[in-house]
Amino acid sequence: MELSRRALLSMVPASALLALAEPLRARAAGVPRDPATGEPSTGHLPAGPGGDLARLAANTVAVLAGTAEVDARPEVAGKVAAITGAAQDRLEAMDAAGDGELFQGLGDLGTSDKNLTKSFQYLYEIALATRTPADSNPLHGDEAVQRRVIDGLTWLHDHYYGDQSKGYYGNWHNWEIGISQQVSKILVLLRDQLAAHRPDLTATYVAAMDGYLRNGKDGDVDLDSRFHTGANLADITTDRIMQGAALGDDARVSKAVADQLTVLATIDPYELRHGVTDGFYADGSFIQHASVAYTGTYGTGLLSRVVQTLKILDGTAYLPRDDMAGVVRGWVVDGFAPVIFEGWMMEAVKGRGVSRAKNGYADATTVLEAVTDLAAHSSGDDATALKGYVKFVREAVKVPPDPTAFVSPVTVARYADILADGSVPARDLREASYTTAFNAMDRTVHHRPGWAFALARSSRRISKYEYMSGENLKPWFQGDGAHYLYLSEQDQSHAFGVDYFAAVSPYRLAGVTAPVETRRTVPELYGSQWYDNPDAGFTASSEKQNTYVYFPCATDSHSGGATLGAYGTASLVQSDDVAWAAKQAGRLPDDFVAYRNAGATKSWFLLDDEIVVLAAGVHDPAGRAVTTTVDSRIAAESDDVTLTGRLREGTPWRRPGPAHLAWLRYANADEKTAVGYVFLDAPGAPRGPRATVSLETVTRSLQDVNAANPDTRITKQVFSVLFEQPPGAPATTLAYALVPGATERQLRRYAHGPLTVLANTPDVQAIRHRGLELLAANSFAPGTCFAGPLAMDGPASVLVRRGGDGVTTVAVADPTTERDTVTVTLHGRSLRAVSADDGVRVTRLPGATRIEVATRHAYGRSFAARLR
Structure with missing residues (x-):
C-alpha cells in the first residue's frame, strides 16, 4: 500500500486553494499586509524597490547566482561553468523529452514523486543560469530561456502538481520540502519575468505549496508538528521567506523568520518547547527524528539553511537583533568541529547517511561552506578564528574540498580570499588533544x-x-x-x-x-x-x-x-x-x-x-x-x-x-x-x-x-x-x-605496564594508568562499588587524576541521566577542596574524602572538584 499516507491525510479542496490564492495575488501586486491581521497596511515594511522586501529578493538572487563582480573573478570561473553546464544539459534534456515528460528520462510524473521533484530541480538549474551575471555565461539574461522555465512551471502545475487530489504520493518530504525548495528559488530568481508574463503564477504556486504543507496548520508552519522540527523546520521556513520575497508579502516573511528562530534555542530535555527534542543541546549534541544522533547529515542541513537565512536577511529589518551568528558559531565550535577529523565527517553522527555513496569529505565541505559565510558575518577574534578553521581544514584534508560544490558563487570568492589571506593563521577551533x-x-x-x-x-x-x-x-x-x-x-x-x-x-x-x-x-x-x-x-x-x-x-x-x-x-x-x-x-x-x-x-x-x-x-x-x-x-x-x-x-x-x-x-x-x-x-x-x-x-x-x-x-x-x-x-x-x-x-x-585492570565485572569496571597517574571507573549497579581506593554509589562514571602540583582532580557523571545525586569516596587520605563546580560538596573524613554531586537534571554532564 504505497499510497496509504494519502488516505490518512485530509485533502485540501480546490475552493480552499482559490481562497488562499486571492490574498496572495494581492500581495504579489505589491500590497503590503499587517503581520498580525493579514490586512492591507501602509505603515509596515514596504515592498517597493527601496524596501526591505526588495533587498531580501536581491540578496537571495546574489546568494544563488552571485554578482557581476564576484562572477568575474577567476576563482569563481569553475562555479560559473558548473552552473551554465548543468543548465545546458537540462535544456538538451528538455528538447529531447517524450510524451508525459518535461525532461528526457524523467517520466511517470503522476506516480514518481522523485522524478517530479527532479523536474522542478532541473527548471531551477536553468533559471539559475539565466540570472548568473558572468561574461562567460551565454544564458545570462536570455528571456527566451526564462520563458521556457515559466512555461515548464505552468505545465507541471496544470498536469501534475496543481490537482491536490492526485498529488502527495510517495515521500511526504518531496511534497512539503523538496519541491517547495526548487519552486521558491525559481519564483525569486524570475520574479520580474513572472510579473511581466504570468503575474498570477507566483500566487498560484504559493497557494499550492501551502496546500501541500499538510503536516502544518492552515497551510503554515505548526511548531507542534513532529514534521516541523530541526533541519526540516529550517528548510520549510527558508522556503517561506523566499516565497514572501517573491510575493512582496511581509507577513509571510516575518512569520517564517520567527518560526526559524526557534531552532536556535538550545534544547532543554527537562523543559521541552512544543515537545521537540530535535536540535542542538548544551553539550553540542544534535538530534533529529526525536532520537537519532544526526550532526553529520540533518545537522549540516540545518547549519546551511540558517546561515543562508542570515545571508538573505542581511541589511534588512528582518534580521534579528539577537546574536544569531554567535549562536551558530557555538554550534560550529561545540557541535561540528569535534566530529570532523582532517576534513572528514565522522560516521557515528550520520544516521542512515552512513550508507550513502556521498562520503565524509563532501559532508564536511558543507560545514566548511557555512563557516566561510559565517566568518563574513562575524567580526574581530570570532571572524579570525572561523577563517583560521577554514584554512586548518583545507591544509589537513587529504582530498581538497571542491568549491564548485558550494551553493553560492559569493562563498567561492570568500573561500578564495580566506586561503589567500596571509594574516590569518591556520588553526583548529579546538586543542589538539x-x-x-x-x-x-x-x-x-x-x-x-x-x-x-x-x-x-x-x-x-x-x-x-x-x-x-x-x-x-x-x-x-x-x-x-x-x-x-x-x-x-x-x-x-x-x-x-x-x-x-x-x-x-x-x-x-x-x-x-x-x-x-x-x-x-x-x-x-x-x-x-x-x-x-x-x-x-x-x-x-x-x-x-x-x-x-x-x-x-x-x-x-x-x-x-x-x-x-x-x-x-x-x-x-x-x-x-x-x-x-x-x-x-x-x-x-x-x-x-x-x-x-x-x-x-x-x-x-x-x-x-x-x-x-x-x-x-x-x-x-x-x-x-x-x-x-x-x-x-x-x-x-x-x-x-x-x-x-x-x-x-x-x-x-x-x-x-x-x-x-x-x-x-x-x-x-x-x-x-x-x-x-x-x-x-x-x-x-x-x-x-x-x-x-x-x-x-x-x-x-x-x-x-x-x-x-x-x-x-x-x-x-x-x-x-x-x-x-x-x-x-x-x-x-x-x-x-x-x-x-x-x-x-x-x-x-x-x-x-602502564595499564592495570582494577575491576571487570557487570557491576564495576576500572583501570589505572601509572604513567598518567589516572584512575578511571564506571559502576553499573545500585549501591556501593569499589575500584582500588575508590568507592562509588552507582551507577556512576568517575575519573581521578593526581597532578604534578599535588592537586588531585575528580570528575563525576551520572551515565543514566536519571539520578539525583552521586556519591564518591576516595580512601587513603583526607583532602580539602581547592575548588569545585556548582553542585559539588566535598567532605573530609578520617582517612577518606567524600564527594557528593547533585546530578539531577544534568543530563550526563561531568562535575569536577580539585582536592589537595
Missing part, C-alpha cells in the same frame, strides 16, 4: 595528534540505528558500541564511508558484540521499504513505524560517561531494542519481526596513547553463539597489509586459529598506517579468551547497504580481530587496548 562527551546523543569523540576515536552508543533516549527509505539496510548494531578509529595522513574514504559498511559484515563492525545469526532487511521481511499495516497503526511515516522500524531506541538507560580535561570514560549496558520488548509484551502484530540482542556491560577509557576497552557479562540470553569484534578495518585489494603479534607465552604469533594473544599489530604500508592491540590481564581472568584474527578479500555491491546507491562493486581486504563464544557458553569478560600508530617495540612494553 581533547575528549567530547556528547551524552545527549550517546556519542563520545576523542582527539589526539595523529588520530581520533568516535564511539556510538544507544539507550532509552537514543536510537540504536536509523533505517529508512531503503537506506542503511543492515544497521542493526551501529549503536551497540560501534567505534571508528581514524588515522592521520590517509584518505579516510579508503578506511570508512560506504565502502566500510558494504565490505564489513554488519555483525562484525568494530567494537560490536553480536549474536551469531542471519537477520533480514526490512524489504526482505515485508516486500516494501516499511512495515505496512495501517490497521495496526503502521504507515510510511507513522509514529509506530518510527518507533519500531526506522529508529528504535534501546531498553536500558545506562549509556554515558565522564570527562576530565583531555581524558574520558564511556560506558554502556547493551540491551534489546524497544521492538523486541514490545513484541514480547504482545503489543505488536504476529507478522512483525523483531530480533533479540546479545548482552554485555562495557567501558571505554580514553587516554593519550590508547583506548582501553573492558567488557563483562558477555553472553546471549537465547543461548546463541556470540562474536565480539575488537576491530575491523578495510584496505584496498592491492595494499600491502601485514599482521604481526606475540602469544601470552612469549612466542611469535602465527595464524591460523584462535590464540591467547599478548599483542597484535595491523599495518598498511601503502596507507602508512598501523594499529596495535594489547590484550590485558584482568582480575579473575588472567589469560582471557582466545582471539581470532582474519584477513580476507571480499567483493560487495554498494547496493547491499543502500538501495539508492549505484550498483558499484568494490573489492576490499577486510581485517578483523575478534572473540568468539560458542552456543550456550557462560558469560565471559574481555580486556584489551587499541593503540593507534603503535610499533612492535611499543606493544612489547605493555607487558610491564
